[in-house]
Amino acid sequence: GIFIADNLPSQLIYTYTYRNQFMVMDADLNVHKKMNTIDTVRLAKIKSKRLADGNYKMNAPPLKVNLRSAVHKNLLFNQSDLMGKHESKKAWKQASIIDVYKTDKPEYAGSLYLFKKNNKSVSDFIVTDKYLYAIIDDKIIQYQFTKPITKYFTSGEAENRSKE
Numbered sequence: 001g002i003f004i005a006d007n008l009p010s011q012l013i014y015t016y017t018y019r020n021q022f023m024v025m026d027a028d029l030n031v032h033k034k035m036n037t038i039d040t041v042r043l044a045k046i047k048s049k050r051l052a053d054g055n056y057k058m059n060a061p062p063l064k065v066n067l068r069s070a071v072h073k074n075l076l077f078n079q080s081d082l083m084g085k086h087e088s089k090k091a092w093k094q095a096s097i098i099d100v101y102k103t104d105k106p107e108y109a110g111s112l113y114l115f116k117k118n119n120k121s122v123s124d125f126i127v128t129d130k131y132l133y134a135i136i137d138d139k140i141i142q143y144q145f146t147k148p149i150t151k152y153f154t155s156g157e158a159e160n161r162s163k164e
Contacts, residue, residue: 006071006103013076013103015069018062019043022069022076024103035106038099039082041065072127073153075109076101079122084111096122098132102152109152114143129153 002015012029015022020039024032036042045063048056064081071077078099083092095113102109112132114122120137129150132143
């Protein structure tokens with residue numbers, strides 16, 4: 001899976017690679033929430049076979065559900081590796097889809113489409129207050145957030161105190 005940190009608020013997120021779940025933890029690794037992504041794979045799809053010597057071997061690589069994630073101010077940005085039920089096949093072939101979830105409550109905020117460049121997909125990304133930066137092919141591309149996403153950003157306690 002993917003283990004990432006959100007500094008505002010101070011929390012750790014573990015996103016499973018092979019199933020539709022992520023966990024929200026504190027700095028001491030106490031699990032506060034287990035939430036699901038909108039994908040439907042609840043159990044890892046791993047197929048194995050027993051070898052003559054009694055050991056097991058995977059028949060095929062397991063189905064990946066989540067490729068990579070970033071977190072910022074109570075929002076998890078998760079790149080899914082599965083086409084959504086209501087997504088267009090054309091869009092799926094042309095873009096990397098980033099699903100956005102709240103980490104303080106079970107809520108799907110929406111999806112972002114990061115279109116391929118030179119037929120290359122996103123290989124990594126990070127999130128700031130105003131931008132999502134993605135590496136696509138040999139370029140770093142800056143995407144600016146609009147109000148529909150930034151309204152979900154939750155300030156930390158220190159920021160709330162500074163406004164008083």
